[in-house]
Each structure stands twice: as C-alpha cells, then as structure tokens.
Amino acid sequence: MSMTQNPQNSLSIAQNLIRCVSVTPDEGGALDYLEKILSQAGFTCHRLPFSEEGTPDVDNLYARLGTSSPHLCYAGHTDVVPVGNEADWDFPPFDAHIEDGILHGRGTADMKGGIACFVGAVLADLKSGKPLNGSISFLITGDEEGPAINGTPKMLDWLEKRGEKIDHCLVGEPTNVTEIGDMIKIGRRGSMNGWLIVKGKQGHVAYPHLANNPVPGLLAVLLAFYGERLDKGTEHFQPTNFEVTNISIDNKATNVIPADARAQFNIRFNDLWNGEQLQAWLHKRAKKALKDTGFDYEIEFLVSGDSFLTDAGPIIKTLSAAITDSTGMTPELSTSGGTSDARFIKNYCPVIEFGLCNRTIHQVNEQVPVAHIEQLTVIFEGFLGRYFLK
Numbered sequence: 001m002s003m004t005q006n007p008q009n010s011l012s013i014a015q016n017l018i019r020c021v022s023v024t025p026d027e028g029g030a031l032d033y034l035e036k037i038l039s040q041a042g043f044t045c046h047r048l049p050f051s052e053e054g055t056p057d058v059d060n061l062y063a064r065l066g067t068s069s070p071h072l073c074y075a076g077h078t079d080v081v082p083v084g085n086e087a088d089w090d091f092p093p094f095d096a097h098i099e100d101g102i103l104h105g106r107g108t109a110d111m112k113g114g115i116a117c118f119v120g121a122v123l124a125d126l127k128s129g130k131p132l133n134g135s136i137s138f139l140i141t142g143d144e145e146g147p148a149i150n151g152t153p154k155m156l157d158w159l160e161k162r163g164e165k166i167d168h169c170l171v172g173e174p175t176n177v178t179e180i181g182d183m184i185k186i187g188r189r190g191s192m193n194g195w196l197i198v199k200g201k202q203g204h205v206a207y208p209h210l211a212n213n214p215v216p217g218l219l220a221v222l223l224a225f226y227g228e229r230l231d232k233g234t235e236h237f238q239p240t241n242f243e244v245t246n247i248s249i250d251n252k253a254t255n256v257i258p259a260d261a262r263a264q265f266n267i268r269f270n271d272l273w274n275g276e277q278l279q280a281w282l283h284k285r286a287k288k289a290l291k292d293t294g295f296d297y298e299i300e301f302l303v304s305g306d307s308f309l310t311d312a313g314p315i316i317k318t319l320s321a322a323i324t325d326s327t328g329m330t331p332e333l334s335t336s337g338g339t340s341d342a343r344f345i346k347n348y349c350p351v352i353e354f355g356l357c358n359r360t361i362h363q364v365n366e367q368v369p370v371a372h373i374e375q376l377t378v379i380f381e382g383f384l385g386r387y388f389l390k
Contacts, residue, residue, distance in 0.1 A: 010120030010377040011103070011370060013037070015096035017112035018105040022078050024146035025056040030078035030112070034140060037119065038063040041126055043138070048158060050150035058143040058150035062159070065126075066135030070167040072387055073137045075152065075345060076115045077144030080107040081362050088364045101370050108368040114172035114355035115140065117373055121380035133388045137166070144341050148304075152341040156348055168315040169351040170383075171342045174358035175334075180375045181327040185353035186316060187309035187335040188343060189237060189268045192275050194282065195300040196221060198290070202259040211257040215249065217295035218261040222247075224289040225265070225282065230273070236309055237270030237335050270335075275303035305343030309335065310350050315387075319354060322382035326375065 022028030035045045043063040051057045083093040083106050091097040093106040103113070122136060139159075143151025159166070175185045198218040203211025222244055230240040246264035267278055279301050286297055310316065316333065323331050337358070345351045356376060360366045 009123065010116045011373050013119055014103065014108070014113045014116035014373060015098075017078060017116060018096035018103075018107050019094055020078070021094050022080055022107075022142065023082055024079040024144075025058050025142060025150075027059040027078070027142050031059055031061045031140065031142065034078070034115070034119070034138070035061055035063070037123075038138065041065070041123055048155055050154040052149055055147050055149050058141070058146070060142055060151055060155050061140040062137065062155060063140075064135060064137035064164075066132050068134055069165075070387070071135040071137065071165060072384075073139050073166045073169040073345075073349075074115075074118050074172060075139040075141075075169055075341060075351075076111050076118075076172040077141045077151070077341070078107075078112060078115065079142045079145045080110070080112070081145050084364055090365055093366075098370060102367050103370055103373065104365065104367045106366055108360075108366050109174045109356045109358060110361035110366070111172055111174060111355055113368050113373055114174065114376065117356075117376040118170075118172055118380050120377045121384060124377075124381060125384055136384075139169075139345075141341065148341065148344075152344045156344060160348070166345075166349040168387075169342075169345050169349050170315070170319070171340055171345065171351060171353040172355040173340045173342075173353045174355045174361055175337075175353050176355070176357045178357065178359070179327070179329070180357065180372050181323040181329040181331055181379065183334050184316065184319060184323075184331045185335065185337065185340075185342070186312075186333045187236060188305070188307065188337070188339055189240075189270055189335060190273070190275065190307040191304040191339045192267045192269065192278055193302045193304070194265045194267070196263045196265065196286075197260050197298045198262075199260045199296045199298075200258070200294075203257045205255050205257055208257065212294055213257045214259070214261040214295060217290055217293055217297070218247070218263060220289040220293070221286045221297065222263055222265075224285040228285070230267075230278075230281070231270065234270050234272060236333075237272075237307065238268075240267065240269040240273060242267050268338075269307060271307045271309060274306050275301065304339055307335075308343065308346045310346070310352055313350055315350055315352055318386045319352065319383050322379050322386055325382050326379045
C-alpha cells in the first residue's frame with residue numbers, strides 16, 4: 001500500500017468531525033457525516049439507536065465493506081466531554097482552528113482525530129483500486145464518554161444476533177504519550193467503584209454519650225482499605241490501586257452528630273483480581289475495622305469491567321511492524337491508563353488500542369499537531385496493507 005497521497009484528507013475529516021457539537025449523548029451530526037462519506041465509499045451503513053430506562057437515548061453507527069474473512073473492525077466514539085468554561089479556550093472548541101501547525105478543538109485527540117486518520121487511510125487504500133482481501137468495518141458509538149450502556153455493548157449484541165464475526169478489532173483511543181508510535185495498549189486494568197456508608201446514631205453534640213458519631217468509623221474503614229497494599233503488580237500490569245474520590249456528611253447543623261458518613265472510592269485492578277474477589281477483600285477489612293464499635297456499614301459496588309490482556313498475536317505484530325516501518329520506533333506494549341470500550345469488545349475478539357497522543361484529552365485547549373494526524377494516517381495505511389497482505 002502506498003503512502004497517503006493527500007494527508008490533508010484525514011485533516012479535513014477531522015475538522016469536519018470536530019465542528020459537530022456531539023457532547024454525550026448528542027450525536028451532533030458527526031455520525032451523519034461519517035455515514036455519508038463511508039456510504040459514498042461503498043460501505044453498508046446501519047444506524048443503531050438504542051434506549052434503556054434511566055439512561056439517555058444514544059445513536060450509533062455500524063458500517064461494513066466486504067463480507068469475507070479476515071474481518072478487521074475499527075472501533076471508536078464521536079461523543080466528547082463538555083468543554084468546561086468556553087472562555088478559557090484559546091480558540092472556540094468546535095471551530096477546528098489550525099494555528100502554527102496545531103489543530104485545536106474538543107475531540108481532536110479523544111477521539112475524532114483518530115477516527116479521521118483511520119477513515120482517511122481506508123479511503124486512500126480504496127482509491128488505489130486494489131481488491132479488499134477481507135472485510136473492514138467501523139463500530140462508532142456516541143456513548144463512550146457517558147454511561148456506556150446504549151453504545152458499544154448493545155452494538156456488539158446486535159452484531160452477534162446477526163451472526164457477524166469480528167476477527168480482530170483496533171480501538172482508536174489516544175494511547176501515545178509523547179510521540180506517535182510510542183505505545184500500544186494491549187489490555188486494560190479493571191475498574192470498580194464503591195459507595196461506602198458507615199451508620200452511627202444521631203444526637204446532640206453536647207450529649208455524645210447518647211449518640212455514636214459515624215465519622216471515626218468511616219475513617220477507620222478507609223484507613224483499613226489504604227493500610228494494606230493489594231499486590232505488587234504483574235508482568236503486564238501495574239499494582240492494584242485504591243483511591244478515595246469523595247467523602248460526604250449530609251449535615252448542615254453545627255450542633256448535631258450525624259447519623260451516617262459516606263465515602264466514594266475507585267479501584268483499578270490487575271489480573272490478580274476480579275470484582276467479586278475485591279468485594280470480599282473490602283468487606284473483610286471493613287468488618288475487622290468496625291468490630292466492637294457499634295457501627296454498621298453498607299457498600300454498594302459497580303464493576304465497570306474486569307482486567308484483560310490480548311495475547312501476543314498477529315494484530316499486535318502487524319501494528320508494531322507498521323509503526324516501526326513509519327517511525328523507526330518499537331512501541332511499548334502497555335496496559336496503563338483508564339478504561340475504554342475495549343473492555344466490552346474483548347469478549348468478542350482480540351482487541352488492541354492505538355491512536356493519537358493523550359496529553360491534552362478532556363482538557364481546556366485540547367489539541368493535536370497536524371503532523372501527528374498525517375503520521376498516524378500513514379501508520380494506519382501500513383497496518384492495513386500488512387493486515388490484508390496486499
């Protein structure tokens with residue numbers, strides 16, 4: 001496969017996507033735009049709106065070209081996080097302004113720029129006239145930055161019911177740290193949120209013997225959670241990490257001992273644990289911390305996903321070779337960072353992640369060098385050529 005003849009193609013696609021105000025869960029025209037250009041290129045497109053009580057409705061897009069194997073799927077999201085205080089931005093966040101070789105705007109890195117690079121690479125390949133030795137699809141959601149309920153999980157269920165099999169998936173999340181090509185994500189840590197309530201007895205502060213202040217109990221439990229390191233990490237994963245994210249007491253009176261005290265926490269865990277094991281560990285330590293104190297407690301858990309690791313195989317080797325060909329770099333194979341929709345896709349096929357640099361994601365003045373968009377497009381072209389053996 002030849003290198004991109006017109007790297008501005010990907011840049012133009014990125015700008016058009018960024019100009020769509022697609023803050024979760026609003027589609028904002030981004031999926032309309034992708035559907036249009038992919039349909040023109042011969043893709044069969046399906047719009048997949050999904051709903052669930054208690055969550056916002058979400059529109060999604062699935063587009064496929066070809067019917068044979070191997071089937072390579074590119075997964076991503078066009079929804080973006082809110083811009084915050086727009087006055088703090090150097091340029092309007094949805095103008096896709098270019099200044100001194102830098103593309104500015106919400107979604108430039110996370111992840112409209114990455115989608116644009118892959119679309120640009122695919123379009124360039126199709127224009128070459130060479131036959132497609134397999135199938136390419138796009139699995140694009142509008143729900144990744146939100147609850148992630150009416151997006152990728154439901155799309156995957158839809159595909160399974162249709163009998164469509166994906167052989168490999170590349171998620172275009174921003175994975176690189178400083179240079180394009182320095183990191184491929186080959187797995188992710190699991191994530192579990194917890195909401196802890198320690199229950200005491202309300203009373204007047206002047207009569208503490210008639211009450212039982214839950215705050216010391218809450219602190220005792222949290223110190224117990226922090227007091228023992230869960231593990232030292234594994235070959236591919238960082239140590240499991242516990243962090244308190246909020247402490248609250250719903251009490252505006254200055255002379256009342258509260259009835260309960262609450263804390264919120266998150267655990268990012270490696271492949272030594274799963275959600276059930278962590279819950280048992282936390283309950284054991286909480287009960288020990290509160291033994292003989294008269295306090296009761298409750299913990300509500302939400303596991304966003306268990307850890308996973310994609311075994312070294314053809315898709316990792318193929319992408320690594322394309323990166324080395326283009327940049328001379330050997331990418332680090334990492335499981336660092338937060339969660340992504342790869343946590344759902346890994347149940348269906350081998351999945352890896354690779355995209356732009358993540359230095360400014362979710363920040364005011366999110367931005368990407370135009371040169372990075374051009375370079376990522378070239379890498380994706382090389383990857384496609386190697387994957388389909390053209």
